[in-house]
Amino acid sequence: MFLRILHFTLILLVLATSAKAQTKQASQKNLELYVLMGQSNMAGRGELEDTPEPIHPRVQMLTFENQWEPAIEPLHNDNPHLAGAGLGASFAKEMAEAKPMATIGIVPCAVGGTPLSRWQKGGELYERTLKRIQAAMPAGKLKGIVWHQGETDALDPDLASSYGERLSTMIEDLRTDLSMPKLPFVAGQVGDFAPDMRKGKTNHWKMVNRQIADLPQRNTSVAVVESVGLSDQGDSVHFDTPSLRTFGKRYAAAMIDLQAKAGSVAPYSSFLPLTTNSVAQVNRAKTAGLLDIAPVNLPQQDNSDCNHFGWPIATTVGDTIVVMHRRIPGHNRKGAGAPDDTMSYGIVLRSEDGGQTWSSPYDLRDCMSPENRTRGGLVPLSHRAKFDPKNMSPEGYKIHLHSIGTTRDGAIVAINNHGVFRSEDAGRTWKHFPKALREDTFPHEMVNLGPRIIDHPQRGLLAFGNWFGEVNTAHTLQNSLVILSSQDGGETWTTDDRPAGFPQYEPAALLFNDEVLFVTRDQTKVRSHKQMAWNKEGNPIVIDTNLKNPRYVDTVDFSFNPVTKRFEIVRSERYHMELWLWSIDPKDWETGQWTRECRLLGCEGKFYQTADGFHPAGAVIDEKKGVQHIFIYSGHPNGPAGIFRITRTLDTRRLTTVISQGQETVSNNH
Secondary structure (H helix, E strand, O other): OHHHHHHHHHHHHHHHHHHHHHOOOOOOOOEEEEEEEEOHHHHOOEOOOOOOOOOOOOEEEEOOOOOEEEOOOOOOOOOOOOOOEOHHHHHHHHHHHHOOOOEEEEEEOOOOOOOHHHHOOOOHHHHHHHHHHHHHHHHEEEEEEEEEOOOOHHHOHHHHHOHHHHHHHHHHHHHHHHOOOOOOEEEEOOOOOOOOEEOOEEOOHHHHHHHHHOHHHHOOOEEEEOOOOOOEOOOOOOEOHHHHHHHHHHHHHHHHHHHHHHOOOOOOOOOOOEOHHHHHHHHHHHHOOOEEEEEEEOOOOOOOOOOEEEEEEEEEEOOEEEEEEEEEOOOOOOOOOOOOOOOEEEEEEEEOOOOOOOOOOEEHHHHOOHHHHOOOOOOOHHHHHHHOOOOOOOOOEOEEOOEEEEOOOOOEEEEEOOEEEEEOOOOOOOEEEOOOOEOOOOOOOEEEEOOEOEEEOOOEEEEEEEEEEOOOOOOOOOOEEEEEEEOOOOOOOEEEEEEOOOOEEEEEEEEEOOEEEEEEEEOOOOOEEEEEEEOOOOOOEEEOOOOEOOOOOOOOEEEEEOOOOEEEEEEEEHHHOEEEEEEEOHHHHHHOOOEEEEEEEEEOOOEOOOEEEEOOOOOEEEOOOOEEEEEEEEEOOOOOEEEEEEEEEOOHHHHHHHHOOOOOOOOOOO
């Protein structure tokens, strides 16, 4: 006993030191919360390893002082003399590994030697658990409860015979008090190694286990975990440590299955009306921790017709994501409202927590001088033909669409219809370069830009596009690759024009082995994408591909996946309102033959008639977290549309396996 007390004391010292050094308070409000309830096997009585270590980098625990700390066993303090390994640790670790985009927050509440009556509504442990849950909720969302109890009640025939009914009532009481009628609840059976007699009394453990097994017949969203094949530590009551580890994994598998059946994808707004089949696929991937979809910026109810938010692109600085998008009356001018002073081509938002929360939108025009903000008119130069056709003023910034990128010194440079902007503090504040690409300093046609700015070590900032005509001839493309370059951080730009041999449009650029590679739209019939490769010494090398659509080709995101070591594109198939992931091995680049991996989502409606989206051109990769953040827009073509984030694992093979279950097999040459 002395050695166990000494061991526990040493653990507390290590825990305190580790927590002080490593604690990261869960202030970002994005934890997946799970509550541990029950008696000693949940509280933990297994033998601990000699040196306690954090369970997992993405598992936090709520201490009994209501502080978030890295989870280290023992998780409970109900009996310092006996506290040890429990099933909660392997449960939490398994949940974290199954959900690579989630951080797990566990809320320990178990107390050894307690009967069910103390956990029922009105009992002190029920009330204490509710308070613990309420203390945890500001840090995230409650995703489930895990329960192991019954050994005490098994010693009383009346308690054993009524166990199922009483536990069922407790489950529903908790759900009612938490306003979560479908909250997943996983219960485990007591050990089947239990003797028929214990403490001089008949042990009705088999009766308790039968009633636990029947719980799914009494309650919805409940799963039961069997204890078959597990071993005790010699006292016929408590599981040994290896069995507790196995038991926790069984709990995690049951919880994940429950969440999948319940459908853990939150209802999407009317802006993103997923098809029934797509909802099922997204649910599977989300439950497995491989995919997440959430709004970034949606139009509010106001009097402005400029409620069509679209064409998002993004970049990162450290852990900060910066997204830029348009706010205009509509994509399809017919039926859209009128421009007003809220119309902007440079709405910026920031996130410092992986896209879970976003700053208030900032309009880049607010850092412009009044005369440049409306230079030539309220509508920028390239869109006057669409939204202000009577205005033939040649004044304005000679840019259509937009580009964004992060410089090697950590600044952000953005180009849009209002000119060139730069931020030195991760998008908090911005500076406008008033003369850059303005009609009086840029004696060229307008340039239609692709989404990405590259900071090349020798060539400086590079943005890529094609000629776009003048104010009265907009959308007149050449067979060119136009390169804009800046050696002074974006204040001044020079041009280079290289023959491409076809009217390419919005080239998605990637710097790879000192060569710039592109996947770009072929606007000949707006039905395919081509590849290009370019370096400063020559003209772009064009490669035909199998990336063909019947119609309505959209701009892609083009990246190198550091996990799969493959090139990947996120590509709209607007003719049936779907978004797909494709890949190719770099060594096969010259073949132009891409593999169609999986459909990320599909929406209801017909493009440009009743539906609009997606322009996934500005995705960013977080290699540290193993995810890619894809930004799209979705809504009505001549009405409201919103910006959404799709976060997906970089383990493309696993994502494809999970999300493609039940998906129709489609040829790569669709």
